[in-house]
Amino acid sequence: MTITQALQAWLALEHEAVWLYPVLGARRDDLVDRATASFEAHRDTRDALVTRLRALDVVPVTAALAYTVGPLSTTADARTAAQSLESRIAAACLALVGLAEDALRRYAVSNLTKAAVAEQTWGAEPRAFPGLP
DSSP: OOHHHHHHHHHHHHHHHHHHHHHHHHHOGGGHHHHHHHHHHHHHHHHHHHHHHHHTTOOOOOOOSOOOOOOOSSHHHHHHHHHHHHHHHHHHHHHHHHHOOHHHHHHHHHHHHHHHHHHHHTTOOOOSSTTOO
C-alpha cells in the first residue's frame, strides 16, 4: 500500500462517517448531540484529507450514495455502528502511521488517537492497541 492509497482508504471512511452520524442523530433522539459532534469532527477531517490529496495532485475518492451499517433500531445498534466505524478509522490511521514520516505520521497518530477516543465515547471498551484486530 502506498501513502496515497492509505490516505484514500481513510478518506473513504471519513465519507462514511459524514453520512452515518446524521443518520444516527435522525433515528435516535438520545444520541443527537453526540452524533452532531461526531459529524462535525469527521466533516472537518474529511475536508482536510481532501485538501491534502489535492495538494498531491490526486483526485480524492468520492463518497458512496449510501452505506450498509446494519439495523439502527435501538441505541445499542447505533452505538455498535459508530464503534465499528471508529475502529475502522483507527485501523486506517494506523496503516498510514506505518507508511508516513514526519508531519504526516504525526497527523495520522493524532487522528488514530481521536478515533480510539471516539470509539470509547460510543461505548467501546478501551484497547491496548487501537487500530489492530
